[in-house]
Amino acid sequence: MSQSQNHARAAPAPNSGPHHHNGQESRWNAAFRQFASACAMFAGSRWAFALAVATLLVWAASGPLFHFSDTWQLVINTATTIVTFLMVFLIQNTQNRDAMALHLKLDELLRAVHGARTRLVDLERLTDEELDQLQKEFERVGRRAAEHERGHRART
Secondary structure (H helix, E strand, C coil): CCHHHHHHHHCCCCCCCCCEECCEECHHHHHHHHHHHHHHHHHCCHHHHHHHHHHHHHHHHCCCCCCCCHHHHHHHHHHHHHHHHHHHHHHHHHHHHHHHHHHHHHHHHHHHCCCCCHHHCCHHHCCHHHHHHHHHHHHHHHHHHHHHHHHHHHHC
């Protein structure tokens, strides 16, 4: 089988998978993906940081008005807990998507490069022990390459 035939066989069909029906992403998945992505982008922006700082400053400045009461403290604790709880899920969603996209891109490169070890395609599914063993193998390969390079420089 030629490399181009192997490439065509290995590449997943666009718009396939559990989130697509008849080639279309469900409205719920599309809406949630767009919402999560927009929230994650905003949460990492300078505007979100400025809003958080402004909120804390207003809360702190209102302390004397509320006599630094338990309720005054509970307001900020509850608000930050709710925001944090929701952001964990939204950010995790975007990170999962980014990681999957990165894995797919790297898998495609591994499949496309002649001589690449395609057994590396699904590394994220290996056990911790298998990953440790593979890391040690790459360290050995790296040391051998460095020794070979030093020997080559010494001969020239």
